[in-house]
Amino acid sequence: MSYAIEAEGIEKTFGGDVRALDGVSFAVEEGTVFGLLGPNGAGKTTAVRILTTILAPDGGRGRVLGHDVVSEAVLVRRLIGLAGQNAAVDPYLTGRENLTMVGRLNRLSHEVVAQRAGELLEQFGLVDAANRPLKTYSGGMRRRLDVAAALVARPPVLFLDEPTTGLDPHSRSDVWGMIEGLVGGGTTVLLTTQYLEEADRLARRVAVVDRGRVIAEGTPEQLKADLGTTVLDVGLADAATAERAAQVLAQTATRAPSVVGSMVELPVDDGPRAAMEVLRLLDRHALSPTVFRLREPSLDDVFLSITGKPTEEGSEDGASPVDVPRTDGKGRRSRRRPGKSRQVSATSPDGGARAR
Amino acid sequence: MTLATSTTKTADFMSPSTGPSSGSRLYWAMADVLTITKRNLIRFRRTPDALFFSTVQPIMFVLLFRYVFGGAVKLGGTLPTGAKLPYVDFLMAGIFAQSISFGGIGTAVGLAEDLQTGLIERFRALPMARFAVLAGRTIADLVRNVFVIVVMTAMGALVGFDFPTGGLAFIAAVALWLVFAYALLWGFAVIGLSASNSETAQVIAFPILFPLLFASPAFVPVYDMPGWLQGFVTHQPLGVLIDATRALMVGGPTASLVGQSLAWIVGMFAVLVPIAVWRYRERS
Numbered sequence: 001m002s003y004a005i006e007a008e009g010i011e012k013t014f015g016g017d018v019r020a021l022d023g024v025s026f027a028v029e030e031g032t033v034f035g036l037l038g039p040n041g042a043g044k045t046t047a048v049r050i051l052t053t054i055l056a057p058d059g060g061r062g063r064v065l066g067h068d069v070v071s072e073a074v075l076v077r078r079l080i081g082l083a084g085q086n087a088a089v090d091p092y093l094t095g096r097e098n099l100t101m102v103g104r105l106n107r108l109s110h111e112v113v114a115q116r117a118g119e120l121l122e123q124f125g126l127v128d129a130a131n132r133p134l135k136t137y138s139g140g141m142r143r144r145l146d147v148a149a150a151l152v153a154r155p156p157v158l159f160l161d162e163p164t165t166g167l168d169p170h171s172r173s174d175v176w177g178m179i180e181g182l183v184g185g186g187t188t189v190l191l192t193t194q195y196l197e198e199a200d201r202l203a204r205r206v207a208v209v210d211r212g213r214v215i216a217e218g219t220p221e222q223l224k225a226d227l228g229t230t231v232l233d234v235g236l237a238d239a240a241t242a243e244r245a246a247q248v249l250a251q252t253a254t255r256a257p258s259v260v261g262s263m264v265e266l267p268v269d270d271g272p273r274a275a276m277e278v279l280r281l282l283d284r285h286a287l288s289p290t291v292f293r294l295r296e297p298s299l300d301d302v303f304l305s306i307t308g309k310p311t312e313e314g315s316e317d318g319a320s321p322v323d324v325p326r327t328d329g330k331g332r333r334s335r336r337r338p339g340k341s342r343q344v345s346a347t348s349p350d351g352g353a354r355a356r
Numbered sequence: 357m358t359l360a361t362s363t364t365k366t367a368d369f370m371s372p373s374t375g376p377s378s379g380s381r382l383y384w385a386m387a388d389v390l391t392i393t394k395r396n397l398i399r400f401r402r403t404p405d406a407l408f409f410s411t412v413q414p415i416m417f418v419l420l421f422r423y424v425f426g427g428a429v430k431l432g433g434t435l436p437t438g439a440k441l442p443y444v445d446f447l448m449a450g451i452f453a454q455s456i457s458f459g460g461i462g463t464a465v466g467l468a469e470d471l472q473t474g475l476i477e478r479f480r481a482l483p484m485a486r487f488a489v490l491a492g493r494t495i496a497d498l499v500r501n502v503f504v505i506v507v508m509t510a511m512g513a514l515v516g517f518d519f520p521t522g523g524l525a526f527i528a529a530v531a532l533w534l535v536f537a538y539a540l541l542w543g544f545a546v547i548g549l550s551a552s553n554s555e556t557a558q559v560i561a562f563p564i565l566f567p568l569l570f571a572s573p574a575f576v577p578v579y580d581m582p583g584w585l586q587g588f589v590t591h592q593p594l595g596v597l598i599d600a601t602r603a604l605m606v607g608g609p610t611a612s613l614v615g616q617s618l619a620w621i622v623g624m625f626a627v628l629v630p631i632a633v634w635r636y637r638e639r640s
């Protein structure tokens with residue numbers, strides 16, 4: 001099996017004491033999407049910056065299509081495209097001018113650049129805005145142009161650092177479709193994301209990164225299988241009741257249930273049978289559920305089960321960003337806000353204030 | 357290796373990776389510089405207000421010194437014609453000094469901004485020549501300096517400067533200023549690459565510029581300054597340039613002063629360019 005991207009024990013320390021990467025290793029098969037998943041400050045961006053030759057590692061090595069990212073940096077730059085975490089575009093240039101600039105700096109001829117810019121503007125639905133300065137673009141349009149700029153030179157290996165952050169659901173699924181199309185054509189994609197749903201949908205393999213280490217790696221299915229086959233969500237009147245219910249229901253779960261706000265999440269093996277048992281137990285203890293739902297486990301649950309820390313959901317559209325304050329104590333579940341389909345508790349202690 | 361949508365000549369995309377000869381390396385490096393220069397010039401065109409206001413300050417200085425402070429300055433010199441040196445003629449070199457030194461702040465702020473927005477981050481992951489980011493920025497800013505110099509020349513003529521040494525000597529003075537300006541821009545690049553953000557870049561630039569511009573013969577003759585200060589004033593780069601170009605523009609011995617100016621310019625290039633390149637490489 002040939003790998004398009006290899007990270008071997010990459011280490012990076014900032015300013016003497018911030019250990020951003022503490023020996024990160026993973027390998028990405030050619031022509032697949034690999035998801036790098038982790039909370040804020042996990043080291044995802046740092047890993048991407050090292051693999052795209054922007055930053056030199058303190059230890060370990062990275063390779064892109066077999067070429068070392070340090071000793072063969074110039075060659076590697078010809079093989080990669082990067083859409084960084086901040087849309088790295090010039091707000092005073094038009095969409096077309098931005099694409100042209102990046103194309104020329106990729107050493108493409110004027111004719112090829114002009115043609116590629118036209119193609120990409122079309123592909124990303126930016127034809128109407130092509131000749132407007134980017135500062136007149138919406139956040140989503142800017143983001144799309146940023147991804148388009150990473151594709152100008154048709155790189156065989158693409159790095160996308162949170163490509164859909166800030167996009168509406170429609171634009172997000174556009175970008176997803178685009179990524180799937182690229183992979184269909186043989187491109188290798190390394191994707192970092194705060195949206196667990198995104199990694200779940202796109203990535204062949206996923207590495208969960210926390211505090212500069214890979215804490216889990218595998219296919220989304222493998223990661224989910226670690227947990228149990230089904231998750232049973234039981235909503236209760238308030239957080240205190242939920243804590244009590246969690247104790248009562250613990251015997252039905254394959255591992256310790258987690259309490260998120262006023263919701264108890266039970267990983268179970270046999271969904272329908274567990275559901276009957278749970279209802280019986282609730283009834284016996286005079287607890288009445290406000291929400292009762294069986295669902296597939298998400299990578300969100302996986303993250304919770306591996307780190308013992310919750311992820312924090314900050315968007316309104318159901319996707320799930322990983323966002324764990326580093327200072328948060330282990331197992332402090334109450335910081336997680338329920339997502340779209342879950343009941344949002346008005347007394348949620350985090351009051352919607354997000355760190356980012 | 358290529359995309360599903362790939363319809364165009366793959367060879368075109370692959371050609372850069374087939375080990376470029378040194379000739380084509382140079383060609384592409386120049387193309388990179390041109391691309392970045394163009395990008396910065398487009399920005400000037402899109403922000404005409406910024407361009408306009410970059411001339412407003414020097415224009416105000418012309419008016420201020422010509423009509424407010426100028427009357428209080430006692431000049432000793434004479435013109436080649438033998439007439440007493442009018443203040444407006446004395447002022448011209450100072451105005452060029454002021455326009456060029458303050459004009460460079462844009463370089464520092466612009467680079468700091470590009471670092472902040474992540475644009476330079478993208479440049480670093482591209483197969484472009486790394487020095488092109490700095491070269492393209494400084495060249496574009498030099499073009500802006502040319503524009504400001506032209507405006508200030510017109511302004512000078514408007515308030516009574518009449519080119520007493522003739523057009524050729526005046527052009528020589530302008531040329532000297534522009535070469536100096538380009539060297540100075542690399543110093544501003546160092547500031548921009550060292551500042552943590554664009555506001556800081558501006559804050560760092562001012563205290564360096566002020567003593568250079570005002571402890572100089574830009575607006576007042578040196579002989580009224582205390583002796584210890586005169587040593588600094590007449591030997592610091594801006595002071596030397598002002599004396600040299602003033603001699604070119606209104607008369608007086610030029611050879612030694614122009615020589616000293618060129619020495620400063622060469623020295624500044626030799627020191628500032630490597631520091632800027634080093635800062636660019638180190639900054640992450």
Ligand SMILES: Nc1ncnc2c1ncn2[C@@H]1O[C@H](COP(=O)(O)OP(=O)(O)OP(=O)(O)O)[C@@H](O)[C@H]1O
Pocket residue numbers: 014015018019020038039040041042043044045046047085194640
């Ligand atoms: N240039 C830098 N100087 C100092 N510390 C840094 C620098 N870049 C990153 N760090 C630190 O390294 C750690 C990892 O940061 P990184 O940006 O890689 O995280 P991330 O996983 O991308 O987070 P996010 O999801 O917020 O983008 C953080 O603690 C961060 O503060």
Ligand SMILES: [Mg+2]
Pocket residue numbers: 044045046085161
């Ligand atoms: Mg990041």
